[in-house]
Amino acid sequence: MASEQKVKQYLAYWFQLGKKVLTHNGQTMLPQPVIRGDRYSQEFEDCWRQITLADSGDSYLEGTEQSIAELLTPAWELAGCARCSMPVTIRSVGIASLFCPCNDLPTWPNTEIPAPRSPVNTQAQLTDIRDRLLKDRE
16 A cells, blocks of 8 residues: 555656646646755645545546545555656556556656655755764774
8 A cells, every 4th residue: 555655755756747636627736846945845735635635536647547545545556667767556456557657758757857856854864974974984
């Protein structure tokens, strides 16, 4: 089962490449920016809340067949696409989907630009580096 955090990260990565979420009433959502500093942006968090509301109906990532609500059930897992390494959905039991959402992005994968990412706590990263350096000196 894909955790809520993994599904949230999945959407954040695809939003960074311009994929939208389509709602049951035909509305599209593409929060920008997705990341602000060491956390997801308020725009992204608002979008996530709207997508996961019980009464919001089914929402789909553009180019996929599974609703976001389905991805939060035990029937689905997330893994890396063999073509582009972006997160894709995999059915826990049964036949997997044939397409990655990258199949309609003509310029992806593109190793010349930064890949989508999760928020990074810079202070924590620097502390980890410092601690490893200090440990190496011992």
